[in-house]
Amino acid sequence: MSQIQKALDKIPVPVTLVGAYNEEGHNVITVSWFTQVSQEPSLIMVSISPSSSIIPVISETKEFVVSLLPQDNEQVARICGHTRENVTDKIKEAKLTVKDGNKLNVPLIEQAIVNFECKVTNQYTAGDHNVIIANVVSADKIKEEKPMVFYDRDLVAIDNSQST
Ligand SMILES: Cc1cc2nc3c(=O)[nH]c(=O)nc-3n(C[C@H](O)[C@H](O)[C@H](O)COP(=O)(O)O)c2cc1C
Numbered sequence: 459m460s461q462i463q464k465a466l467d468k469i470p471v472p473v474t475l476v477g478a479y480n481e482e483g484h485n486v487i488t489v490s491w492f493t494q495v496s497q498e499p500s501l502i503m504v505s506i507s508p509s510s511s512i513i514p515v516i517s518e519t520k521e522f523v524v525s526l527l528p529q530d531n532e533q534v535a536r537i538c539g540h541t542r543e544n545v546t547d548k549i550k551e552a553k554l555t556v557k558d559g560n561k562l563n564v565p566l567i568e569q570a571i572v573n574f575e576c577k578v579t580n581q582y583t584a585g586d587h588n589v590i591i592a593n594v595v596s597a598d599k600i601k602e603e604k605p606m607v608f609y610d611r612d613l614v615a616i617d618n619s620q621s622t
Contacts, residue, residue, distance in 0.1 A: 473535050473606040473613060475525040475554075476504055478515040479564040484556065486548050486567070487512050488539035490608040491587070492524055500594040502576060505587040511542045513588060520578040521562045522592070525570035528603035529615040534569070535606065536613075561596040572600045 471493075477486040491505035504524065506513060516522050527535060537545060537552040545551050556565035559575055566573040576592035583589075604616050 467610050470607050470609045473527045473531070473608050474504075475527065475534070475538055475567055475570070476506065476512060477523045477525065477564050477567065478512050478519060478521070480515050480519055482515075484549060484565050485512055485515060485542070486525075486538050486554070488535050489524070495591065501579065501591055502574065502594055503589055503591050505584065505589050507586065508583070508588050516578065516590065517581065519563070521564055522576050522578070522590075523559065523562070523564040523566060524574040524576060525567040526572050526574075527606050528569070528571050528601070529606045531569065531606055532613045559596070560598065566598060570601075571603050571605060573598045 471490040474489050474492050475486045476489045477484060479485075487506070487510055489504050489506060493503060495501050495503045502524065512522075534552045534554065538548045540548075542548070549556065555568040557568055559566050562575045562577070564575065566575075574594045575596040577595050578590055578592045580591040581588060607614050607616060
């Protein structure tokens with residue numbers, strides 16, 4: 459692995475599930491390249507491989523949900539991070555429970571700290587990934603749980619607050 463990639467792996471990022479829905483059903487994948495990019499309007503970005511099974515669904519429906527995972531969900535993150543060829547029904551395999559979305563057709567994940575319902579505004583090719591910018595049109599009830607973090611290619615928990 460290059461020195462630059464080793465350095466980039468030191469950027470702490472959240473662990474989320476990105477979900478999309480069409481006539482073929484509900485699909486989720488684990489995504490760590492996720493961040494807010496604008497406050498007004500509320501825009502976020504996710505960066506997803508063009509080879510992912512979720513890309514054609516998002517390109518077709520222009521909507522998706524980002525579910526922020528709490529710590530102690532390593533198995534969920536790993537199962538939903540597998541290629542769909544090996545795990546056809548990730549929701550069932552990861553023992554996730556779903557509920558209806560508020561604004562979109564994409565189901566929400568009950569276990570999440572919060573679910574962001576997103577409508578695509580722009581989609582770009584960025585190197586070997588697709589950067590998708592989207593408007594957050596709804597966020598459900600926020601759970602006071604600690605998030606899981608992807609750091610140095612490992613799933614880690616936040617230990618304690620640094621504030622005094
Ligand atoms: C912790 C973790 C973080 C991941 N982050 C991303 C990401 O940011 N973008 C991405 O395209 N794939 C990411 N992946 C890989 C995808 O989850 C994986 O390629 C996808 O689930 C494959 O499913 P598919 O065959 O349905 O496309 C990540 C996997 C794990 C385990």
